[in-house]
Amino acid sequence: MTNVVTRREFLGSMAGFALLPLEQEKPELILHNANVCTVNAAEPRAQAVAIARGRFLAVGSNSDVLNLAVSGVQKIDLGGKTALPGFIDAHSHPSEAGRLHLRMVDCDLRSIPVIQAALQERARKTPAGEWVLGFKYDDTKTEENRALTISDLDAAVPDHPVHIQHRGGHTAYANSLAFRKAGIDEKTPDPPGGQISHDPATGKLSGRVAESANGYFDKVIPLNFTREDCREGVKLISKMLARSGITSATEAQGVPEDLRAYQDAHEAGELLYRAYCFINYHFLDQMLEAGVRTGLGDEWVRVGAIKLVCDGSISERTARLSVPYEGRPNDYGILVMTEEEMYSAGRKAHLAGWQIGTHANGDVGIDTTLRVYERLQRESPRRDPRFRLEHCTVVNDELIARMKALGAIPTPFSTYVYYHGEKMRYYGADRLNHMFALRSFIDAGIRPTQASDYPPGPFEPMMALQSEVTRTDSKGNVWGPKQRITIEEAIRVGTLHGAYASYEENIKGSIEAGKLADLVVLGRDPLRENPSNLITIPIERTMIGGRWSFEA
Numbered sequence: 001m002t003n004v005v006t007r008r009e010f011l012g013s014m015a016g017f018a019l020l021p022l023e024q025e026k027p028e029l030i031l032h033n034a035n036v037c038t039v040n041a042a043e044p045r046a047q048a049v050a051i052a053r054g055r056f057l058a059v060g061s062n063s064d065v066l067n068l069a070v071s072g073v074q075k076i077d078l079g080g081k082t083a084l085p086g087f088i089d090a091h092s093h094p095s096e097a098g099r100l101h102l103r104m105v106d107c108d109l110r111s112i113p114v115i116q117a118a119l120q121e122r123a124r125k126t127p128a129g130e131w132v133l134g135f136k137y138d139d140t141k142t143e144e145n146r147a148l149t150i151s152d153l154d155a156a157v158p159d160h161p162v163h164i165q166h167r168g169g170h171t172a173y174a175n176s177l178a179f180r181k182a183g184i185d186e187k188t189p190d191p192p193g194g195q196i197s198h199d200p201a202t203g204k205l206s207g208r209v210a211e212s213a214n215g216y217f218d219k220v221i222p223l224n225f226t227r228e229d230c231r232e233g234v235k236l237i238s239k240m241l242a243r244s245g246i247t248s249a250t251e252a253q254g255v256p257e258d259l260r261a262y263q264d265a266h267e268a269g270e271l272l273y274r275a276y277c278f279i280n281y282h283f284l285d286q287m288l289e290a291g292v293r294t295g296l297g298d299e300w301v302r303v304g305a306i307k308l309v310c311d312g313s314i315s316e317r318t319a320r321l322s323v324p325y326e327g328r329p330n331d332y333g334i335l336v337m338t339e340e341e342m343y344s345a346g347r348k349a350h351l352a353g354w355q356i357g358t359h360a361n362g363d364v365g366i367d368t369t370l371r372v373y374e375r376l377q378r379e380s381p382r383r384d385p386r387f388r389l390e391h392c393t394v395v396n397d398e399l400i401a402r403m404k405a406l407g408a409i410p411t412p413f414s415t416y417v418y419y420h421g422e423k424m425r426y427y428g429a430d431r432l433n434h435m436f437a438l439r440s441f442i443d444a445g446i447r448p449t450q451a452s453d454y455p456p457g458p459f460e461p462m463m464a465l466q467s468e469v470t471r472t473d474s475k476g477n478v479w480g481p482k483q484r485i486t487i488e489e490a491i492r493v494g495t496l497h498g499a500y501a502s503y504e505e506n507i508k509g510s511i512e513a514g515k516l517a518d519l520v521v522l523g524r525d526p527l528r529e530n531p532s533n534l535i536t537i538p539i540e541r542t543m544i545g546g547r548w549s550f551e552a
């Protein structure tokens with residue numbers, strides 16, 4: 001062993017060079033002649049990496065790393081291209097989205113007739129009486145500038161029940177047959193925490209339901225996915241994420257089927273991202289009985305936090321706010337769980353050693369969630385609980401100070417400013433300077449993450465970087481410029497901070513010897529790009545665990 005120490009000391013003495021403790025390990029692959037942005041503060045730039053058994057063995061200059069080459073090692077010249085750590089999407093719904101892509105009409109379309117045609121097309125292939133389902137519909141993205149109505153849907157598809165989820169996932173639109181099947185008529189009262197919308201002129205059903213009113217449909221829509229379908233869904237979304245440079249994602253509303261789907265897909269060699277799988281609190285008791293808690297698994301599939309939901313959504317304007325929505329003086333949004341419900345589920349999870357991730361968008365939702373977290377820590381202090389505030393959209397200085405004191409982690413929407421710009425006017429210019437508040441979080445010493453919430457938001461990391469750096473939407477409108485961050489900060493948010501949010505900062509999130517060999521090779525250097533063109537930077541290759549998961 002003396003030999004090992006000596007050699008390590010020798011190599012350790014070379015500036016900007018690091019080596020795994022497993023000294024005898026030989027590199028299998030060397031990537032050289034690259035512009036490596038490591039996101040490692042001790043060595044921010046490098047030219048080459050050596051990889052063995054799925055991990056970085058060495059990171060350094062071309063000559064340092066090429067010196068390690070042994071016979072049989074594969075060398076790839078990256079031609080000066082920029083490499084970054086693989087992106088980590090700290091809040092999305094990939095497994096669920098994969099299943100939906102398998103089964104539903106993608107309604108991310110730009111006019112009502114085009115949506116109607118897509119639904120008709122699906123209805124033609126569906127036996128009469130069976131459901132026609134859609135998702136990714138967005139009422140603000142069609143040229144008519146109005147929401148789908150029950151009559152639009154009846155006109156398009158009269159003989160099948162039709163149900164379309166809004167891109168945000170908190171509201172849905174249905175035709176008459178679907179409402180009949182769900183047992184809802186004009187007189188059905190709003191359920192607690194939910195809303196059945198009516199046409200203000202006629203009092204008839206408008207076709208829209210929100211929040212807990214979706215439960216009526218959930219009961220009657222036969223969305224049965226076989227085990228095979230779930231695996232297929234993960235396979236499909238894996239390819240979509242790999243193409244965009246993502247190597248890790250949090251399944252933010254996971255259920256036991258997702259955990260199984262991830263294991264199945266991984267076993268079949270189809271999983272192309274590392275999954276941190278939250279578990280919906282409805283399954284908490286089952287998980288506790290089985291002795292499962294956060295962290296169980298391996299670097300591919302790991303049990304994440306218990307998921308609680310405090311309030312509504314930003315894109316659908318149901319987040320709970322202290323000051324009403326612009327132009328809607330009595331509309332403060334919706335609270336989904338009571339504080340007491342959150343506390344009692346949270347307490348069980350907290351005592352059992354679970355991380356907790358609570359959906360909290362509006363300032364009232366965040367305040368309520370923090371109160372629950374503060375109480376849990378006060379009553380039963382735990383070291384490093386890393387409480388998460390999922391989305392954590394509308395904040396103020398007081399909330400930020402409390403987050404800092406708790407060590408809480410926000411996962412704000414990364415692509416919303418760019419992609420959902422048209423919805424930002426509902427919040428007003430002043431509030432926008434306190435939304436998706438990356439500048440404030442970073443200045444306070446908090447570690448926010450990159451998070452798409454896909455399907456509600458697009459997951460492409462280059463769009464996230466542009467959105468965060470410019471705070472400008474696709475039409476050139478600027479929203480909340482005080483929250484701009486630098487490109488270097490945005491890259492750190494999208495990589496190392498994401499690893500921290502899942503307790504994995506020691507194994508991923510930066511390009512460092514000993515960490516998992518997850519990286520992305522870009523067509524151009526984002527640090528030298530005009531920030532308004534970041535979205536056009538091509539993803540050339542994505543690597544996970546030392547293997548290419550995508551090559552253009």
Ligand SMILES: [Zn+2]
Pocket residue numbers: 091092093252253453
């Ligand atoms: Zn979500």
